[in-house]
Amino acid sequence: MHQKGGYLLVDGAQAVPHFKINVDDQDADFYAFSGHKMLGPSGIGVLYGKEDLLNRMDPIQYGGEMINVVDLYESSWGEIPLKFEAGTPNIVGAIGLSASVDYLKNIGMNEISAREDALVQKAIEKLKEINGLEIYGPKNPEKHHSLISFNxxxxxxxxxASVLDLQGIEVRAGDHCAQPLMNFLGINGTVRASFAFYNDQDDIDSLIEAIKGAKSFFANGL
Structure with missing residues (x-):
């Protein structure tokens, strides 16, 4: 992309809560993630940008603190990051997001990744035992991270998903903002079970039993 003069913006919302991220290793021009995905408050997130690019960009919102000099016919912006922070910021959200970052860092991102990978691998082993269940993605369980998509x-x-919900199992169903992929696979969506470091073997067992119960439910007259 860089060789063609393009810029790389990475949507890291699904990755940041599960992995240790280094934007330099990815050579990302911009890297974005949300607070609520990492146990923080909603309505706030982070957009990282390379300093050179941020210095060359103009703000799209105007207000207090982002101006350096204002005249009747021209103005100049403040230094980054001030020029992108018009008006009163989401102070409470920023404090909450900072606390969530500290919380995850204190647990350890490597420890979080290892625990989630172990849970996913155990879940895949159990899911494969259910006849008629198809798992999407790599065949190697070690290449699945934090979530499993299946039908x-x-x-x-x-x-x-509705029947699982009635049994207290929270999953997401649909195209997962990936309609081109669903069209390529020839399906109308998938069910997605996501795992975090606070899940355990009991959660896996509950998921498996709920799926078996749903399978029996639909096979008997619905």
Whole structure:
């Protein structure tokens, strides 16, 4: 991309809560992630940008603190990051996001990744034992990180998710903001089970039993 004169903006919202991220290693021009994905408050996030690019960019919002000099016919912006912080910032959100970052760092991102990978691998082993269940993605469980997408044969993912919800199992169903991929796979969506460091073997067992119960539920007259 850089060789063609383009810029790389990485949507890291799904990665930051699970992995140790180094934007220099990725050579990302911009890297964005949200607070609520990492146990923080909603309505706030982070946009990292390379200093040179940020210095060359103009702000799109105007207000207090982002101006250096104002005249009747021209103005100049403050230094970064001030020129992108018009008006009163989300102070409470920033404090909450900072606390969530500290919380995850104190646990250790490597420890979080290792625990989640172990949970996902155990879950995949159990899911493979259910007839008619198809798992999407790499065949090697070690290449799945923090989540599993799957379908039960002849059951719409929304229907399966609804039945799981009735049993206290929270999953997401649909196209997951990836309609081109769903079209390529020839499916109308998937069910996605996501894992975090606070999950355990009991959660896996509950998921498996709920799926088996849903399979029986749909096979008996719905």
């Amino acid at each position: 039960l044969k002849n059951i719409h993912p929304h229907d399966l």
